[in-house]
Each structure stands twice: as C-alpha cells, then as structure tokens.
Amino acid sequence: MNKPIYILGIESSCDDTAAAVIFNSKILSNVVASQKIHEEYGGVVPELASRAHQQNIVPVVASALKKACVSKEQLSAVAYTRGPGLMGALLVGSSFAKSLAMGLDLPLIEVNHMQAHILAHFIEDDSQTKPDFPFLALTISGGHTQIVKVTDYFNMEIIGQTIDDAVGEAFDKSAKILGFPYPGGPLIDKYAQLGNPNAFSFTKPKVGDLDFSFSGLKTAILYFVQNNTKTNPNFIKENIADICASIQFTIVDYLMDKLKNAVKETGIKEVAIGGGVSANSGIRKALKKAETDFGWKTHIPNFDYCTDNAAMIAIVGELKYKQNDFSDINVASKARMTF
Structure with a gap:
C-alpha cells in the first residue's frame, strides 16, 4: 500500500509568514501571519520583515500542522520558497525548512514563488477551475x-x-x-x-x-x-x-x-x-x-491563493515530489529568479 503524501509548504518571500499542509492536492491547512509593522512606514521595510519572520515562523508552522491534524513525523517532504523575494525574508524560511528537513530526514523541495502563483490553480478546490x-x-x-x-x-x-x-x-x-x-x-x-x-x-x-x-x-x-x-x-x-x-x-x-x-x-x-x-x-x-x-x-484563483500564501508552495511541492524533483541542502536562496 502506498504511503500517504503530506507536504509542508513554507512561504516567506516578503512580509507574510505562511505555512500550509497539502494531501492529494487538497489543502488541509493554510496559515498566514501578516506583518502590521510596515503600515507606519508606507511600505515593506526588509530588515523589519526578516525579524518578524523569525518571530512568526515557529508558531505558524506549528499552527499549520495542528490545523491539518498531521504530525511532523507524518510529513513526506518540506517545500519552501527559494525566490524571488527579499533576501533576508527568504533566508528565514529557507533556513527553517532546511533545518526541519534535516532533523526529520525528509526530502527538501525548492519552489519558485512566481511559478507557485501560477500552479495554485491546480489546488483541488471547488471554488476555482484548473x-x-x-x-x-x-x-x-x-x-x-x-x-x-x-x-x-x-x-x-x-x-x-x-x-x-x-x-x-x-x-x-x-x-x-x-x-x-x-x-x-x-x-x-x-x-x-x-x-x-x-x-x-x-x-x-x-x-x-x-x-x-x-x-x-x-x-x-x-x-x-x-x-x-x-x-x-x-x-x-x-x-x-x-x-x-x-x-x-x-x-x-x-x-x-x-x-x-x-x-x-x-x-x-x-x-x-x-x-x-x-x-x-x-x-x-x-x-x-x-x-x-x-x-x-x-x-x-480563490482569494486565499491570490496574495502570498503557503498553499501554492505546497501544491508545487506535491507536484515536484511526484517527479522525485528534490533539492540539495546547499541550494542558495535568490532574490531574483526567472523560470
């Protein structure tokens, strides 16, 4: 019997810290922590974004796993945003994803943020079409x-x-x-x-x-x-x-x-x-x-998959997992990326 595939997706490219769990292309949880601190500056301040990600990443991932009723031991792989985005923000998500994957001995999957926005259409959701x-x-x-x-x-x-x-x-x-x-x-x-x-x-x-x-x-x-x-x-x-x-x-x-x-x-x-x-x-x-x-x-797309979110990272992770397309732990984050 095939083992169920649960993918944890992590997104931290800008000012939203997000985590999601997907199973059979269906989103089991999709948690986003927005950063209100940037409002007083009229735009995203990269250094403040990085610090907020550091504060949010652990509780956001814990919340995503809890809402999905999935333990970290059940995970099949960890997918994360490699780029493009703010370098400091990307490094928080990638460092956490790599550490978690290493600690649990799981495959690591890098995701292009812009590809993820497009492939979010392939999430199984009655409110959108493929x-x-x-x-x-x-x-x-x-x-x-x-x-x-x-x-x-x-x-x-x-x-x-x-x-x-x-x-x-x-x-x-x-x-x-x-x-x-x-x-x-x-x-x-x-x-x-x-x-x-x-x-x-x-x-x-x-x-x-x-x-x-x-x-x-x-x-x-x-x-x-x-x-x-x-x-x-x-x-x-x-x-x-x-x-x-x-x-x-x-x-x-x-x-x-x-x-x-x-x-x-x-x-x-x-x-x-x-x-x-x-x-x-x-x-x-x-x-x-x-x-x-x-x-x-x-x-x-469903409104939940429009702005930066981890559900779109998770669906790309699932698609890549099925193709055995895994990442090396040494892959560096990139502020600028193309397809």
Missing part, C-alpha cells in the same frame, strides 16, 4: 507583472513583462498619492466600485505589444492630483470614488489590452491570473467578461 495546457498566465503582484505561456507544470516561458514597475506598486503608489495607508491597492478597489470609471482619463503607456510600463502612469496620476488640488484643496475628498474608479479602469484596461495581444499572437484562449493583484475586483470582472466577448476560457 486550466488545460497550454494556457496563458497573467501574474500580477507588487513585484511582478508578466504574461507567461505555460505548456506544462514546469515548462513556462515569459512572453511579456514590465520594463519598470509592477502593477501592484502602481496601485499602492497611486493610493499613497491619494493619502491612503499602506497597502492602499485594496482601498482603491473598494472606492472604485462606487465611482464612475470614465470620470477622468489617464493615458495608457505605450511599449511593446506584450510588455508593460507603469512608471509614467504613476507620474501622470501624481501630476493630475497635484494640479487639481491646487485649484481645489478638497478635490480628492470630493471625488475619491471617481478618481479610484478611473485609475482602476485605466490599469485593468491596460492589462486586458496586453492579454488580448498575447491571445492573438499565440492562439491560446485558455487564460489564468495569479498574484496579489488577481484579488482585484476589476480584473476579475474583466476576465469573466472576456469569456463572453472573446470566447476565452478563464481561470480565477
């Missing part, structure tokens, strides 16, 4: 904006990406300009649902057919707010919903333009999204609308 190969994945987060052609679980090719800033940063910086606390992206989404997306217009950046640029858009939004508040100090307060709706509409429309180009160039109409910004209501609605308008088959 894409068929090949498919296009739009990975959108605070640090990345990419269009990826996915031919198999671990056969991925980046066919388009941002040449400067990521879409998540564009949302958060726009929110900061409007006076929102960090992280402000979700607040823009909240107010956008109450406003008129055509109230104000912003020019979409012009770069290659499949590439993105957000630095110019951020500057345009800054000047727009500055110019209008000069003539009306209450401009933001009086127009907050319309401003947010217009910003969100511009960014989402820009993302969809690039996806349309990618579908046209590749002929692939199977489209999935992943990453923290995939929780945004605007992109989720636009993607669902594309099914009717363009005949796409779209895949939107």
